[in-house]
Amino acid sequence: MKRTTIRLFLVAAVAALSFCGQTRGGGQTTPSAHHKPQPPHSVRLYVFDCGVLHNADMGRFNLKKEDVTTTDMSVACFLIAHPKGTLMWDTGAIPDNAWNPNGLAVTVHVTLPDGEVREADVDKSLQAQLAEIGYSPSDIEYLALSHYHYDHTANSNVFASATWLVRQVERDAMFGGEHSGSLQPSTFSALQESKTIILRKDEYDVFGDGSVIIKSAPGHTQGHQVLYVKLAKTGGVVLSGDLYHYPAERTLDRVPTFEFNQEQTRASRVAVDAFLKKTNAQLWIQHDFDGNVKLKKSPQFYE
Ligand SMILES: [Zn+2]
DSSP states (O other), rough: OOOOOOOOOEEEHHHHHHHHHHHHHGGGGGGOOOOOOOOSOOEEEEEEEEEEEEEGGGGGGGGGGGGOOOOOOOEEEEEEEEETEEEEEOOOOGGGGOOOOOOOOOOEEEOOSSOOOOEEOOOOOOHHHHHTTTTOOGGGOOEEEEEHHHHHTTTTTTTTSSSSOOHHHHHHHHHHSSOOOOOOOGGGGGGGGGEEEEOSEEEEEEEOOOOOEEEEEEEEESTTTEEEEETTTTEEEEOOOTTTTSSSHTTTTOTTTTSSSSHHHHHHHHHHHHHHHHHHHHHOOBHHHHHHHOOTTTTSSSS
């Protein structure tokens, strides 16, 4: 397939303004005759293609190029459709309106507030993928982010009408507190006014039936969390957030250099391993390129 490269340099200050304006304008694409989809009879998990990140520096992950099959990382966003409601988990690396969809993949360079530049390929908008299965952002009841790094928050403002499920320490870090790693605050600024539920326990049961549980897994950021989804046919799945980025971090026992707290990350990995054993669940490492390639993508779903 022919690929066009559009180089889009986003200077942080300009991006801060344009991201806000553009994401608010995103609601205009909602069809006026939109009907909310019927809730499914059993829990569904949709996987959206939110792009590919190119990594030049494996040292940040305490890995060498020889340790991995590819240095590329997948970016995935997820929708959980439950009989009682909907939950978005993570919202991508590139805001839908920060690139110019032309039907072809585009490469976007994001300049982060710390001056670092990241390169990502995107060929579908998150809102277009939601619309394909009948959802508009206003249909989404709950929003949860694994954590506040820019490659998980890009379209968060689009879901500001949802109820945000977040830990207090994470929210504090997002709005003025101490943080680590790369943030793009303009992409989640609207959440400050969102209806919010502060998660205080290790495990938060989103729909009250044990099928969708947000589990605390701090370390990568202060309030980093993972998501357990119990599916009737597939069984249990844990979405990793950035507890790991590459499978090699797990097999070689490596912790990235840019964690908020490396010891917390180690403890969270032990706790999640125990949880996986207890629930007999699979771990899906969200940035694992090879793993992601094998996943069914929306409009297909896991149930
Ligand atoms: Zn990430």
